[in-house]
Amino acid sequence: MKFLHTADWHIGKKLHNFDLKYEEDDAFKQIERIAEEEKVDAIIIAGDLYDRSLPSEEAVKSVNEKLKRLNLVDKHPLLIISGNHDSATRLNTGSEWFKATNLFLNTKISGAFEPVEIEETQFFLLPYFEPQEVRNYFDRQDLKNVQETMQLIVEKIKEKFKPNMKHVLVAHFFAAGSTQTDSETNVMVGGLDAIPTSYLNDFDYVALGHLHDARASQAEIIKYSGSPVKFSVSEATSQKGVWIVDTEKISPKFVPLVPVHEINVLEDSFDNLISPSVYEKYSKEDYYAIRLTDTKVIPDVINKLRNYYPKILELRRVGEIQELKAEENKERDLTDPMKLVSDFFTEVTGEKLTSNQQKWVKNALKDVNKK
Amino acid sequence: MKFLHTADWHIGKKLHNFDLKYEEDDAFKQIERIAEEEKVDAIIIAGDLYDRSLPSEEAVKSVNEKLKRLNLVDKHPLLIISGNHDSATRLNTGSEWFKATNLFLNTKISGAFEPVEIEETQFFLLPYFEPQEVRNYFDRQDLKNVQETMQLIVEKIKEKFKPNMKHVLVAHFFAAGSTQTDSETNVMVGGLDAIPTSYLNDFDYVALGHLHDARASQAEIIKYSGSPVKFSVSEATSQKGVWIVDTEKISPKFVPLVPVHEINVLEDSFDNLISPSVYEKYSKEDYYAIRLTDTKVIPDVINKLRNYYPKILELRRVGEIQELKAEENKERDLTDPMKLVSDFFTEVTGEKLTSNQQKWVKNALKDVNKK
Numbered sequence: 071m072k073f074l075h076t077a078d079w080h081i082g083k084k085l086h087n088f089d090l091k092y093e094e095d096d097a098f099k100q101i102e103r104i105a106e107e108e109k110v111d112a113i114i115i116a117g118d119l120y121d122r123s124l125p126s127e128e129a130v131k132s133v134n135e136k137l138k139r140l141n142l143v144d145k146h147p148l149l150i151i152s153g154n155h156d157s158a159t160r161l162n163t164g165s166e167w168f169k170a171t172n173l174f175l176n177t178k179i180s181g182a183f184e185p186v187e188i189e190e191t192q193f194f195l196l197p198y199f200e201p202q203e204v205r206n207y208f209d210r211q212d213l214k215n216v217q218e219t220m221q222l223i224v225e226k227i228k229e230k231f232k233p234n235m236k237h238v239l240v241a242h243f244f245a246a247g248s249t250q251t252d253s254e255t256n257v258m259v260g261g262l263d264a265i266p267t268s269y270l271n272d273f274d275y276v277a278l279g280h281l282h283d284a285r286a287s288q289a290e291i292i293k294y295s296g297s298p299v300k301f302s303v304s305e306a307t308s309q310k311g312v313w314i315v316d317t318e319k320i321s322p323k324f325v326p327l328v329p330v331h332e333i334n335v336l337e338d339s340f341d342n343l344i345s346p347s348v349y350e351k352y353s354k355e356d357y358y359a360i361r362l363t364d365t366k367v368i369p370d371v372i373n374k375l376r377n378y379y380p381k382i383l384e385l386r387r388v389g390e391i392q393e394l395k396a397e398e399n400k401e402r403d404l405t406d407p408m409k410l411v412s413d414f415f416t417e418v419t420g421e422k423l424t425s426n427q428q429k430w431v432k433n434a435l436k437d438v439n440k441k
Numbered sequence: 442m443k444f445l446h447t448a449d450w451h452i453g454k455k456l457h458n459f460d461l462k463y464e465e466d467d468a469f470k471q472i473e474r475i476a477e478e479e480k481v482d483a484i485i486i487a488g489d490l491y492d493r494s495l496p497s498e499e500a501v502k503s504v505n506e507k508l509k510r511l512n513l514v515d516k517h518p519l520l521i522i523s524g525n526h527d528s529a530t531r532l533n534t535g536s537e538w539f540k541a542t543n544l545f546l547n548t549k550i551s552g553a554f555e556p557v558e559i560e561e562t563q564f565f566l567l568p569y570f571e572p573q574e575v576r577n578y579f580d581r582q583d584l585k586n587v588q589e590t591m592q593l594i595v596e597k598i599k600e601k602f603k604p605n606m607k608h609v610l611v612a613h614f615f616a617a618g619s620t621q622t623d624s625e626t627n628v629m630v631g632g633l634d635a636i637p638t639s640y641l642n643d644f645d646y647v648a649l650g651h652l653h654d655a656r657a658s659q660a661e662i663i664k665y666s667g668s669p670v671k672f673s674v675s676e677a678t679s680q681k682g683v684w685i686v687d688t689e690k691i692s693p694k695f696v697p698l699v700p701v702h703e704i705n706v707l708e709d710s711f712d713n714l715i716s717p718s719v720y721e722k723y724s725k726e727d728y729y730a731i732r733l734t735d736t737k738v739i740p741d742v743i744n745k746l747r748n749y750y751p752k753i754l755e756l757r758r759v760g761e762i763q764e765l766k767a768e769e770n771k772e773r774d775l776t777d778p779m780k781l782v783s784d785f786f787t788e789v790t791g792e793k794l795t796s797n798q799q800k801w802v803k804n805a806l807k808d809v810n811k812k
Contacts, residue, residue: 124495127530134534142537159498163505164535166513171538 071189073149074105075313075322077116077242077279078297080155081136082129085357086383090299091132096330097298098136101312104325105146108314112188113146116279116295117153117198117242119161137173147172147188151197153242153279158197179207183226191236191274191317194227198242198280216243220265228272236317239270242279248286248294267292274320283308284324291320298327303359303384306333331381337361337388340368340375349378359384369418407435442560444520445476446684446693448487448613448650449668451526452507453500456728457754461670462503467701468669469507472683475696476517479685483559484517487650487666488524488569488613490532508544518543518559522568524613524650529568550578554597562607562645562688565598569613569651587614591636599643607688610641613650619657619665638663645691654679655695662691669698674730674754677704702752708732708759711739711746720749730755740789778806 079098083090105113119133140146150173152158158177165175174186176195185192204219205211213219220243231237246264267289270276276292282305284296293313300310311326334356342348343360352358358379362371364387372385404410411431412423423431450469454461476484490504511517521544523529529548536546545557547566556563575590576582584590591614602608617635638660641647647663653676655667664684671681682697705727713719714731723729729750733742735758743756775781782802783794794802 127528130534131530138537157498159502163501164538166509167535167538167542167544170541173538 071111071191071318072108072314072316073112073114073238074101074108074110075114075116075277075293075295075315076101076298077114077277077295078118078153078282079115079133079136080118080121080297080299080301081132082125083121083299083301085301088357088381088383090301091128093299093330094132097310097327098139100327101298102139102144104312104314105140106144108325110314111147112193113140113148114193114238114240114277115148115150116240116277117151118155118279119150119153120156122155123157123160125160141168141171141173145171148174149186149193149195149240150175151195151240151242151279152177154198156198179203179223182223183230185227185230187235190234191238192230192232193238193240194230196223196227196239196241216263217265217269220269224269224272231272236274236320237272238315238317239273239276241276244280245270245276245278245287245289245292245294247288248281274317275315275322277313277315284311284313285309290322293322300329300333303333303335306335306359331356333357333359333383335359335361336379337363339363339389340371343375344378352379354378354380357381357383359386361386361388363389365389366420367418408432411435442482442562443479443685443687444483444485444609445472445479445481446485446487446648446664446666446686447472447669448485448648448666449489449524449653450486450504450507451489451492451668451670451672452503453496454492454670454672456672459728459752459754461672462499464670464701465503468681468698469510471698472669473510473515475683475685476511477515479696481685482518483564484511484519485564485609485611485648486519486521487611487648488522489526489650490521490524491527493526494528494531496531512539512542512544516542519545520557520564520566520611521546522566522611522613522650523548525569527569550574550594553594554601556598556601558606561605562609563601563603564609564611565601567594567598567610567612587634588636588640591640595640595643602643607645607691608643609686609688610644610647612647615651616641616647616649616658616660616663616665618659619652645688646686646693648684648686655682655684656680661693664693671700671704674704674706677706677730702726702728704728704730704754706730706732707750708734710734710760711742714746715749723750725749725751728752728754730757732757732759734760736760737791738789779803782806 079094081094120129137148141148152161162175162177168175174195176182177197179199182194182196185194201213201216201219204223205213208222210222213222244264246266270292274291278287278292278294281294282297282301284294286294286296295312296308296310298310300306300308309326310329311324313322314325315322334352336343336358338348340362358381360375360379360382362385372382376382408431415423450465452465491500508519512519523532533546533548539546545566547553548568550570553565553567556565572584572587572590575594576584579593581593584593615635617637641663645662649658649663649665652665653668653672655665657665666683667679667681669681671677671679680697681700682695684693685696686693705723707714707729709719711733729752731746731750731753733756743753746756747753779802786794
């Protein structure tokens, strides 16, 4: 059989205050099309359907419509678990009814030991879990950490293995040795929460969610699908996509998603950035992280840049600002207000006061001194 | 056919900070038993399943379990609409899957014109609505108020009437001429929001939600089921229950629910209330609204009463507090601190200072004056 593996939809997520609904919907349509073209027999969504445990009404509606589309319209069997961003309880609503149309949604430890069998494959749906839930489930308060709890889970899952079938684990955790981006919260890098991949060797494929880069795991049979949409500047060059897995070959094929709006990191001078030969190459609908190489102060620089790049996520200076540097250590002469004003003007604008401007400042200072 | 009509579960509601989960669950079990004993062919829940649009995880779980029980375990067809306390969007989650097991949950105006047919009866599920939704649905911005919008809705519903069938409206609004209790929010008494009952004459039965007293409507074919649980002191003597309707007879039968914990309004003196002959008649698990007939000040009276009646919802004085009255207009002699203290003591405790107490006060005042 053949399945599609996606995860980390994070519906409702904002990118630096920009709503991503358009991007989410576009990526979804691509996933839907890939599933159709590849004629898959099932679709895995490995957790974090929502961005937060208390999703907005709009997010609830969006997820509901997407699942309806895949399951009720396109008639795909769905295999879904809750991630650390989902509320297991809220996501679980209605799950007992979903089974009738082959939508298998599991949010509980206990459900991980009741595999879903499709053709010759057993799918084990293990939701994101906290060690305490596992201690309670097994009544084993002695389990020290996430690794020990995971070991027990895998043992119990293996008891359910049917030898003549393939075995796929769907889970949501941090696999040791994986690399991460900025958009995953509360991830310990290879630390306390990491699950050694050696635990997973007996599965034919492990469909993971949690990390947002599809290259986060290098292991052949342990894959993160990554998020379908870029969620941070650190993912600007990350290739989004889904895995297509044929259980006969288990050689996962990565099918890329084309971002409807890119995140571009531009490192250049202000003058270049606002020259047509540069900005005309870029879409106003894309997102930008700008690294300014200028060494001069440019007043109101972000609003000036927004005329050409309306969706700026970040603005940083990579050039050293020399005037400011020079000025920083200079003792200011506070006895001469005229000089203070004219120095400040030069610092900010890079220009000297004209004689007319000097006259206006003098008059203004005179008025102030009168009072 | 025969159906059971309930509404206004308000799962998650608190009664003066007391959690009502126990009461809700008990009432639910009674409803389930009545449905079984009466061998009903369907159950109507006419809105306000939740107490608020953003219910807690516990409330979500509770509603999900109750619907599972009625629909998936007991196999009752369910007819459900959203009320003004529900979030239509959140409640709607999964509804497309529910139909497969005869759980019909409608939260949209458009759904009201697609009747559910069970045996010889058409059920029209009209959710709670705001006039603007109806204006948009019909593209009729000229509709002035809720009455005009309702008239149009009823007209369109009647177009769907099959003449050889019975016609039941399930709705959630304030029917003109109905009486209300304290626990419904934002209800205009017979005012702007009231729907004239004359609009409803062509239905065989109108199963309403919104008002919490089953006697709120006197019309024979237009009924509020009321809430299954008492939600305010004003409902202390209100008989909770459900309606059982046989569409052949349409003579609704009221089947009472027995509250597991009562709300008792006790009007008595403090001394009587704390005497065993009185308090032993009452359960510590019940709720109490106490009307004190005493005319004396009783220090810390609510905590003293809580020893006998732990769940006090309200404490009011019905007796005039005479000492306070007398004292209120009296000019106080501020020159004699000893007299001020001893008067205050007498006011609060009804007793005079003992000679020892007088000594202690004198010493304390001396110390104060030294500073």
